[in-house]
Amino acid sequence: MGFKSGTKKEKVHDGFEERAVVIIDDKKGQVGVGVGKAKEVVAAVQKSASNVKRNIVKVPMTKYSTFPHMYFLDLTLPYTVFLNQSAFDEVF
Template sequence: MEAKVKKACDLLGRKKRDRPNDGFEERVVQVRRVTEVVVKGGKNLPFRVIVVVGDKKMQVGVGVGKAKEVVDAIAKSAVNDLRNIVSVPVTKYLTFPHR
């Protein structure tokens, strides 16, 4: 399991700890313990984490990660949110346009 997490952290070519300050700020929005039913009749209790990343300059990304440990789920979602960055339109008063 640990090898999979290391591979997930290295997908961008660097680990989260070693990532330079690229202007993005990460926030953990939600940590949930979910239930997965196993074929043998048992249950696994992994964690699902939602992380939002943004640069406060109209770029936002959202990532979801699932793992047996919270730290591993955060690492997976951090990789996922950098892949899903979108630009958000903002008016001159720094609000979202409704049309």
């Protein structure tokens, strides 16, 4: 869950708004994301919780309970990739 505060400049008065992001999953491949905005944090969380129920999607899962992904290793780019010792010995 994440929160962000923001202000809005209007002609009549300055407005202050809270934004809440809620992400849920059931560890079986269903994920929901909801965003809610309100003047109070509690109301923003309630709006995002009702929004998350409408935005549930099915994500494919592997047999290891992770989503399919790939790792890319490019030794010319200036970033560090951490490997465990056995993988380090196989590469070098």
